[in-house]
Structures are given as structure tokens and as C-alpha cells.
Amino acid sequence: ESPLATAPIARHRYHPLAAGLTVGGMYAAIFGWMYFAWYFHESDLSHYKFGGDDENCDPLHGVAEARCIFFGWAGDTTYAGGEDKFGHAWATMALARLTDEILEQFGGFSHTKSMWIGTALSWLTFFGVEVRDGVNFEFSFSDLGGDTVGALVGLALMHWPRLDELFDYRVQYFPSPMYIRKVDGASPCPRGGCSRWDFAEDYSGETFLL
Numbered sequence: 001e002s003p004l005a006t007a008p009i010a011r012h013r014y015h016p017l018a019a020g021l022t023v024g025g026m027y028a029a030i031f032g033w034m035y036f037a038w039y040f041h042e043s044d045l046s047h048y049k050f051g052g053d054d055e056n057c058d059p060l061h062g063v064a065e066a067r068c069i070f071f072g073w074a075g076d077t078t079y080a081g082g083e084d085k086f087g088h089a090w091a092t093m094a095l096a097r098l099t100d101e102i103l104e105q106f107g108g109f110s111h112t113k114s115m116w117i118g119t120a121l122s123w124l125t126f127f128g129v130e131v132r133d134g135v136n137f138e139f140s141f142s143d144l145g146g147d148t149v150g151a152l153v154g155l156a157l158m159h160w161p162r163l164d165e166l167f168d169y170r171v172q173y174f175p176s177p178m179y180i181r182k183v184d185g186a187s188p189c190p191r192g193g194c195s196r197w198d199f200a201e202d203y204s205g206e207t208f209l210l
Contacts, residue, residue, distance in 0.1 A: 019107025023099055027125065030095075034129065037198040042136040051138035053079045073142035080203040085146035087200065088126060090171050090208060092150030093157075096122035100158055115158045123151040169210055176205035 055075035057068035068075070074082030099118035103109045109117075126147040130139050157164040175183075179202040 014106070014108025016107040016109065019103050019109070022106065023102055023121070026098075026102075027121065030125065033197060037195045037200065039132065039136055041195060044135050045137075048134045049138040050134065050141075052141045053138065054142055073145075080201075083203045083206070083208070084201070085142060086208040087171070087203070087206065088143050088146030089150030089153065090169060091200070092122050092126050092147045093154035093169060095125065096151060096154035097158060111158075115155065118158075119151050119155045122154070123147060167210070170208070172207040172209060173199075173202075174205050175199065176202050178202070179205060 052073065054072035055068055055077055057065050057072055060068050072078070073085055096118040099121055100111075100114045103114035103117060104111055107114075127144065130144050130147070133139055133143075153169060157167070179199060182198075183196045185196070
């Protein structure tokens with residue numbers, strides 16, 4: 001008889017409590033970083049603001065207006081040329097998948113439960129970011145759209161392993177000269193925040209790959 005057949009079953013392989021605490025600590029660290037990177041130096045607006053940082057489509061008509069409505073978030077005059085929406089999508093997807101892996105591989109939770117918990121926690125985190133942004137900047141519907149697309153992409157890749165084998169959505173990052181100047185304290189305060197912790201908005205150094 002094979003030695004593997006008679007070997008005792010490994011116990012304590014999974015650690016559901018530790019996995020839950022790890023996920024909780026990870027999200028707490030993320031919220032802490034977000035606060036210091038995005039909100040610590042910002043004053044509150046006089047009123048809660050809803051927006052979308054899109055281009056103004058009102059002066060346009062016909063096909064141009066329709067194209068602007070659908071893709072105005074990526075216009076030349078929008079923040080980061082719309083690249084931040086790809087960042088929102090990637091971050092939501094990556095956080096959902098990381099949470100799933102911790103709960104499933106470390107905690108022993110079922111794949112389905114881990115997948116849905118990871119997706120829900122990630123999307124709610126970035127929904128919370130938009131709610132908080134309305135106090136200091138604006139609640140951006142196009143940012144929320146990027147978050148939702150990222151959550152759905154992550155859910156699809158986790159649910160269909162074959163799809164995950166066929167496609168990848170990644171970000172390549174090298175700090176830009178402007179961000180390096182910000183870290184050194186030699187940069188003025190450009191749009192996107194003054195915090196040297198805010199590497200996430202260093203879009204000049206980021207390339208998104210599909």
C-alpha cells in the first residue's frame with residue numbers, strides 16, 4: 001500500500017480566524033494609507049459635490065455628442081486623460097482577488113464564498129472612497145463605473161478559470177520624475193495631491209496592460 005494512503009491527514013492546515021484577521025488588517029492598512037495619501041491635507045468643501053470629471057458634452061450635437069457622453073471620461077481635458085478609471089478598475093479587481101486568495105488558501109473557506117466576499121469587500125471599499133471624495137473633491141460616477149467594471153472583471157476571472165488563463169489585466173509601474181521630486185520635497189503641489197504617499201495617482205509612471 002502506498003505510504004501516501006496511510007499517511008495521517010494534516011491537521012490545522014487552514015486558519016479561518018487568522019485569515020479573517022489578516023483580511024481585516026489589510027483593509028485597515030489600506031484605509032489608513034488612503035487617508036494620509038488623499039485626505040489628510042485636504043479641507044472640506046462647503047457642500048457635498050456630485051460630479052464625474054467628464055468633458056462638457058453640451059455644446060456638441062449628433063455623433064460627436066453621443067461619443068462624448070460615452071467616452072467623455074477619457075477626454076483630453078479630463079483628469080489624467082481618463083487613465084485613473086483604468087486604475088480604479090485594476091485596483092478593485094486586484095483587491096477582490098487578493099481577498100479571495102487569503103480567505104480560500106489560508107482560511108479554508110469555499111471558493112464561492114471567498115470569491116463573493118472578496119468582490120463585495122473590494123467594491124464597497126472603493127464605493128466608500130467615492131462617498132468620502134464627495135466631501136473633499138467630488139463623488140465621481142465615472143470613477144464608480146471603473147470600480148464596478150473592475151469588480152465584475154475580477155469576479156469573472158475567479159469564477160471561470162479558463163478565462164483567467166486566457167486574459168490578464170495588469171499594471172506596470174516605474175515612478176515618474178515628478179513623483180520622485182514629490183518624494184524629495186522638491187515638487188510644487190500639482191493636481192492629484194501633495195502627499196508623497198500618493199504613488200497611486202502617479203499616472204505618468206503607470207502603464208495598464210491587457
